[in-house]
Amino acid sequence: xxxxxxxxxxxxxxxxxxxxxxxxxxxxxxxxxxxxxxxxxxxxxxxxxxxxxxxxxxxxxxxxxxxxxxxxxxxxxxxxxxxxxxxxxxxxxxxxxxxxxxxxxxxxxxxxxxxxxxxxxxxxxxxxxxxxxxxxxxxxxxxxxxxxxxxxxxxxxxxxxxxxxxxxxxxxxxxxxxxxxxxxxxxxxxxxxxxxxxxxxxxxxxxxxxxxxxxxxxxxxxxxxxxxxxxxxxxxxxxxxxxxxxxxxxxxxxxxxxxxxxxxxxxxxxxxxxxxxxxxxxxxxxxxxxxxxxxxxxxxxxxxxxxxxxxxxxxxxxxxxxxxxxxxxxxxxxxxxxxxxxxxx
Amino acid sequence: xxxxxxxxxxxxxxxxxxxxxxxxxxxxxxxxxxxxxxxxxxxxxxxxxxxxxxxxxxxxxxxxxxxxxxxxxxxxxxxxxxxxxxxxxxxxxxxxxxxxxxxxxxxxxxxxxxxxxxxxxxxxxxxxxxxxxxxxxxxxxxxxxxxxxxxxxxxxxxxxxxxxxxxxxxxxxxxxxxxxxxxxxxxxxxxxxxxxxxxxxxxxxxxxxxxxxxxxxxxxxxxxxxxxxxxxxxxxxxxxxxxxxxxxxxxxxxxxxxxxxxxxxxxxxxxxxxxxxxxxxxxxxxxxxx
Numbered sequence: 120x121x122x123x124x125x126x127x128x129x130x131x132x133x134x135x136x137x138x139x140x141x142x143x144x145x146x147x148x149x150x151x152x153x154x155x156x157x158x159x160x161x162x163x164x165x166x167x168x169x170x171x172x173x174x175x176x177x178x179x180x181x182x183x184x185x186x187x188x189x190x191x192x193x194x195x196x197x198x199x200x201x202x203x204x205x206x207x208x209x210x211x212x213x214x215x216x217x218x219x220x221x222x223x224x225x226x227x228x229x230x231x232x233x234x235x236x237x238x239x240x241x242x243x244x245x246x247x248x249x250x251x252x253x254x255x256x257x258x259x260x261x262x263x264x265x266x267x268x269x270x271x272x273x274x275x276x277x278x279x280x281x282x283x284x285x286x287x288x289x290x291x292x293x294x295x296x297x298x299x300x301x302x303x304x305x306x307x308x309x310x311x312x313x314x315x316x317x318x319x320x321x322x323x324x325x326x327x328x329x330x331x332x333x334x335x336x337x338x339x340x341x342x343x344x345x346x347x348x349x350x351x352x353x354x355x356x357x358x359x360x361x362x363x364x365x366x367x368x369x370x371x372x373x374x375x376x377x378x379x380x381x382x383x384x385x386x387x388x389x390x391x392x393x394x395x396x397x398x399x400x401x402x403x404x405x406x407x408x409x410x411x412x413x414x415x416x417x418x419x420x421x422x423x424x425x426x427x428x429x430x431x432x433x434x435x436x437x438x439x440x441x442x443x444x445x446x447x448x449x450x451x452x453x454x455x456x457x458x459x460x461x462x463x464x
Numbered sequence: 465x466x467x468x469x470x471x472x473x474x475x476x477x478x479x480x481x482x483x484x485x486x487x488x489x490x491x492x493x494x495x496x497x498x499x500x501x502x503x504x505x506x507x508x509x510x511x512x513x514x515x516x517x518x519x520x521x522x523x524x525x526x527x528x529x530x531x532x533x534x535x536x537x538x539x540x541x542x543x544x545x546x547x548x549x550x551x552x553x554x555x556x557x558x559x560x561x562x563x564x565x566x567x568x569x570x571x572x573x574x575x576x577x578x579x580x581x582x583x584x585x586x587x588x589x590x591x592x593x594x595x596x597x598x599x600x601x602x603x604x605x606x607x608x609x610x611x612x613x614x615x616x617x618x619x620x621x622x623x624x625x626x627x628x629x630x631x632x633x634x635x636x637x638x639x640x641x642x643x644x645x646x647x648x649x650x651x652x653x654x655x656x657x658x659x660x661x662x663x664x665x666x667x668x669x670x671x672x673x674x675x676x677x678x679x680x681x682x683x684x685x686x687x688x689x690x691x692x693x694x695x696x697x698x699x700x701x702x703x704x705x706x707x708x709x710x711x712x713x714x715x716x717x718x719x720x721x722x723x724x725x726x727x728x729x730x731x732x733x734x735x736x737x738x739x740x741x742x743x744x745x746x747x748x749x750x751x752x753x754x
Contacts, residue, residue: 242742249738259724
């Protein structure tokens with residue numbers, strides 16, 4: 120009888136797929152994702168696009184906060200850097216999308232380095248508040264650098280096009296985002312099973328101990344910042360193309376908090392958890408929209424927004440209270456129960 | 465020179481509010497090592513409650529403040545009991561996220577109950593004020609300065625001489641040891657939340673009187689962050705002093721350097737200060753042993 124998955128060698132321990140079953144499921148998932156837009160309505164495709172873009176950014180945040188343990192409320196700031204880089208390059212300088220995406224990522228990574236260096240001495244909540252300060256400062260810089268960013272009026276981005284093919288509809292854009300999300304997931308999974316990822320984990324658990332064991336803490340903390348902000352920058356660029364408009368209002372501090380709540384709901388430190396957290400939080404918002412919408416016009420538009428806010432806050436609180444491991448924790452628990460049945464463990 | 469004095473004095477008037485708000489953050493952090501991200505929202509909630517009270521009964525300013533102090537102590541205790549106590553024993557970061565969730569909820573509740581339109585807190589001190597040479601200060605701003613001084617003094621006496629205050633300092637120093645010495649740590653936490661809520665209530669009433677109420681009143685809590693960080697998250701008096709510093713600095717940078725700097729100068733300063741002193745000006749450096 121199968122009692123569990125046992126790794127007998129280092130290569131098994133760090134392999135991307137732990138067993139054939141996992142490989143089959145991954146293939147099935149990829150196939151489903153490829154077919155999905157053919158079955159979905161336009162509205163749903165657009166929603167899924169938004170989720171996948173958010174997932175790219177949240178996977179990046181998860182590398183920083185979940186894996187390395189550096190709490191960051193700077194997500195919105197890095198998203199803004201990425202989004203604005205893409206918007207300025209594509210709208211004002213006519214650069215193609217395949218150049219804009221890496222450029223946004225690199226730009227955000229550069230900012231990640233700038234934020235990372237002063238943050239090396241900071242820990243925990245001091246770091247959280249410093250990264251929050253970064254978001255506020257970035258917003259201000261964007262508003263005041265009017266000659267480049269058009270200030271508060273925002274920038275409209277052109278339709279995404281790749282190698283001359285215009286991705287006019289959400290469905291065609293879907294495949295591009297899917298490809299990038301796949302790369303992001305692979306990148307994150309591969310970082311985590313490599314030397315760098317293990318160094319990140321060591322820093323999260325106890326950074327002095329990591330240093331004693333020969334992990335150059337400062338360098339790896341900066342790696343974490345740079346890699347994470349690269350992800351978030353790319354997500355910001357995709358966001359700019361998806362919404363077709365950037366404005367500082369779309370990068371408020373709320374986004375940072377939402378991103379952190381996504382990785383908590385999904386399960387800190389797990390790439391799959393990050394994706395599930397995004398789907399859950401954004402899906403919840405959509406379901407609430409639908410439910411409140413179907414209740415008819417009994418509620419004013421202000422109350423709808425507030426009610427959503429209330430339920431959203433309540434979800435965070437309840438999750439932390441009853442399921443601190445997040446949705447991935449629930450999944451693991453039930454999986455273990457299923458595998459071990461009829462025994463407890 | 466006149467311009468400088470004008471900026472400084474009005475900076476102090478804003479800074480005392482930051483100082484008051486900052487003291488609330490620092491007290492909770494000191495006792496429970498949690499940053500209460502809902503502090504600004506608690507402040508907003510209580511100032512809206514003050515609005516309801518002030519519009520149903522005509523109370524003098526001090527009467528209203530007294531009632532609000534009482535109410536906010538209850539609000540603080542309830543929040544601690546319902547949201548924070550169940551998180552005991554869990555990761556600090558989880559508790560911090562709970563306060564963020566709580567913040568989102570309070571923001572929603574306030575708008576659901578009182579609506580999104582700006583309101584004016586009716587008090588009997590209104591627009592009266594005193595002129596000192598070339599600067600004019602509203603009575604409410606003078607009260608704010610006095611109340612900050614009172615709170616600082618009160619906190620000092622409390623932490624220095626009262627039994628509960630000493631217990632709180634012991635808990636802040638080392639929770640487990642305090643527990644072993646027979647200190648009821650959960651009580652200490654509850655009291656810390658109650659006092660922080662009272663300070664939030666006082667600053668809420670003052671803000672409502674000086675600037676009026678609106679659904680974005682909670683951002684004042686955010687604006688006070690630089691003050692707490694500059695002072696050191698665990699230093700109650702540091703927060704009071706650096707609140708004033710930040711207030712003055714914001715005004716000076718806006719007046720002399722550029723428009724709009726007011727919003728971010730505080731954050732810029734803490735970035736620099738934290739590089740040199742990662743625990744703020746008055747915070748306790750944490751010595752780590754592995």
